[in-house]
Amino acid sequence: MKAAVLEALHEDLKIKELERPVPESGEVLVRLTAAAINHRDLFIQEGKYAKIALPCTLGSDGVGIVEDIGPNVGVGIIGQRVVINPSLDWGEQEEYQSRKFRVLGMPDAGTFARYICVPAQNISQAPAHLSDEEAAALPLAGLTAYRALFRKGAFKRGERVFITGIGGGVALMALQFSLALDAQVCVSSSTTAKIEKAVSLGADGGVLYSNSEWHKKLKSNFGHFDLSIDGAGGDSFARLLDIAAPGGRIVNYGGTSGPIKELSPQRLFWKQLVIKGSTMGNAEDFKNMLAFVNEHSLHPVIDSVFPLEEVNQAFKRMLEAQHFGKIVLRISE
Ligand SMILES: NC(=O)c1ccc[n+]([C@@H]2O[C@H](COP(=O)([O-])OP(=O)(O)OC[C@H]3O[C@@H](n4cnc5c(N)ncnc54)[C@H](OP(=O)(O)O)[C@@H]3O)[C@@H](O)[C@H]2O)c1
Incomplete structure (x- = not known):
């Protein structure tokens, strides 16, 4: 599968052919159709982030279709159009995250790829009134x-x-x-x-x-x-x-x-x-955020949409602070 990988600090991302991941117990395989860029991705590229482990497929925001499931996941979810909550292992406390907490996309393989495996508990139905690009713009920024x-x-x-x-x-x-x-x-x-x-x-x-x-x-x-x-x-x-x-x-x-x-x-x-x-949010914040977006029929502001292959131009736009709203990547075959 196609993926945008950061191999070393201060380098451009490279479009690589990687093995399609296989869902483990409790995970789903999502075929991604859109992802979005966050400042975090730039900070990682610039070496301004804690515990950087490379090479890694970057990206925290994604929307797509559930294509496969691992053991212990109900089959009813297959075929659903979903958004991914990028908060991994938040833990039990409402006020702060656990020591195991991570943001999706470094060290875990992120959403700038055709496929991703994530815990089933981290996916939710994408708001029906949003396009794939709009839904991809929502998770990290909306949750925060x-x-x-x-x-x-x-x-x-x-x-x-x-x-x-x-x-x-x-x-x-x-x-x-x-x-x-x-x-x-x-x-x-x-x-x-x-x-x-x-x-x-x-x-x-x-x-x-x-x-x-x-x-x-x-x-x-x-x-x-x-x-x-x-x-x-x-x-x-x-x-x-x-x-x-x-x-x-x-x-x-x-x-x-x-x-x-x-x-x-x-x-x-x-x-x-x-x-x-304040940092990111827990599963309840994510569900409440989606419910709020649905209730008020909100559409995230999209600055621009680039094909995944032009991820480095998309990064440049954010680096130069030219944007107003989310910069989205469209992911095709
Ligand atoms: N704690 C968390 O969970 C969390 C989550 C998401 C983001 N963040 C952090 O929050 C920041 C924004 O993230 P983002 O993804 O929203 O980035 P972004 O889309 O790139 O936005 C960054 C914005 O910062 C503004 N800015 C730059 N210098 C400023 C200054 N001196 N005073 C006020 N605003 C200034 C710019 O606003 P204008 O374009 O209007 O000039 C720019 O658009 C980053 O530092 C990111 O790491 C933290």
Whole structure:
């Protein structure tokens, strides 16, 4: 079968012919039709990820048809169109993952391939209103945004939400989820064009994070926020305390801009703020996320679709931060 394999750090992925995997006990074999790229895939390629084991087929997001099953899996599942939950071995705790937890796609063989074997418990019926490309865009970003917003962020209908780096996959899902429950949302981005796109989706407005005074502009134009959802960290993170309403919550799920600096303890305690970290999600979060997408008939924003063979062009688009929404790979014979 065809697969996009990372053989060594800082190299392009290579399209290789690999053996089709055989499902073991409790696993299903999925014939993938679409996959999606996450920043994680780039971080692995750049060597900025823990415990990298190569060569490996990358990819955490996938949709396809169940073609075969291993022992101890019911036959009823064969032929179903499914999405894959990329959280492996989450464990028993709701608030945090087990030590065995892994994200699909390094070290386990990922979704940038024609076939993949995954635990049967990690597949769910793909939302019927979504195309394969849209369904492939959903799992990792949707799961991360859902947990950050609802479980960790305790978001309530109609609250005021600030989302950083709106061009990102997780950020856009958080925008769509919160808007579905009447949130008043502002965003930050590298370009005014991306802010305008967010406004066309329903955001109230936004600021350029490159402007060092962005927090002042945001406060004077839009006031304070009940909840911030942040995937960047870095120097700007401290400003999230400035724009928080008293009793506000800040949830961080990523560190694209590096270490957090100069947090003011006075702002933190005087405003009685809550700062939480969030990573991926458990099986319940994934099921709830899919149910939410179905209930509100949400369509993930797709930036672009590339054939699997052009995976390196797709990576380049993400590396240059040209994208707005998910970059998807179409997988054919
Ligand atoms: N903890 C988890 O479970 C988890 C899950 C998914 C992702 N992540 C992490 O979250 C981050 C985003 O992931 P993703 O897949 O959504 O990536 P992505 O689609 O590539 O989005 C990255 C976005 O970061 C934004 N950005 C860059 N510099 C920024 C800054 N200084 N301030 C604010 N935003 C900035 C950009 O927004 P604009 O395009 O608007 O400029 C860019 O689109 C990555 O660090 C990733 O590793 C963590």
